[in-house]
Amino acid sequence: MSTALPRDPNAEILAQLLERVASEDAAALRSLYDLTSSKLFGLALRILVKREWAEEVLQDAFVNIWRYAGDYRAGLSAPMTWMASIVRNRALDYLRRQKAHGASAETQWSEALDDILPGNEADPSEQTLMSQEARHLRICMEQLEASQRQAVALAYLRDQSHSEVADVMKVPLGTVKSWIRRGLEKLRTCLGGL
Numbered sequence: 513m514s515t516a517l518p519r520d521p522n523a524e525i526l527a528q529l530l531e532r533v534a535s536e537d538a539a540a541l542r543s544l545y546d547l548t549s550s551k552l553f554g555l556a557l558r559i560l561v562k563r564e565w566a567e568e569v570l571q572d573a574f575v576n577i578w579r580y581a582g583d584y585r586a587g588l589s590a591p592m593t594w595m596a597s598i599v600r601n602r603a604l605d606y607l608r609r610q611k612a613h614g615a616s617a618e619t620q621w622s623e624a625l626d627d628i629l630p631g632n633e634a635d636p637s638e639q640t641l642m643s644q645e646a647r648h649l650r651i652c653m654e655q656l657e658a659s660q661r662q663a664v665a666l667a668y669l670r671d672q673s674h675s676e677v678a679d680v681m682k683v684p685l686g687t688v689k690s691w692i693r694r695g696l697e698k699l700r701t702c703l704g705g706l
Contacts, residue, residue: 523586529591541577551596552570559600652703659683660695661695663677664699666680666681
């Protein structure tokens with residue numbers, strides 16, 4: 513079964529591949545890797561700077577994608593967003609381990625060092641702030657015209673390109689760009705006022 517894969521896959525294709533990976537389809541994982549690894553490697557490289565570290569993190573991230581593909585929920589995030597968060601978390605964990613190993617030449621690991629190195633979890637004040645920001649964003653999104661709201665949501669919450677948004681909404685590309693630009697301007701104004 514040799515199906516040609518698109519150069520720039522849309523979220524639907526990636527979601528289908530993740531669904532197949534969840535059922536332990538190794539060919540689907542290979543296709544997912546082929547389609548996304550360059551972008552995900554770029555993210556890891558931006559965080560870690562060292563190429564060999566980024567390669568190791570990417571490999572570790574795809575092991576996690578294999579293990580946890582069944583946890584992916586399309587309604588919560590776009591596939592690339594979900595995979596990018598795995599890469600980001602793996603990269604940050606790797607940096608913390610590197611700091612710990614660098615410090616271990618002089619100091620043995622202790623519980624006190626856990627407090628120095630930040631964890632993945634947001635503290636309660638950060639969680640409260642994030643939920644307030646989410647509420648503000650929801651209020652501002654509701655103030656947009658329906659077409660602007662849908663275009664912005666598809667572009668930024670579903671991680672779709674402007675041309676993909678135009679295809680979904682069945683309108684010209686220029687119209688979508690205008691809706692997104694105007695929607696973002698209204699959001700900036702609204703969020704700045706809250």
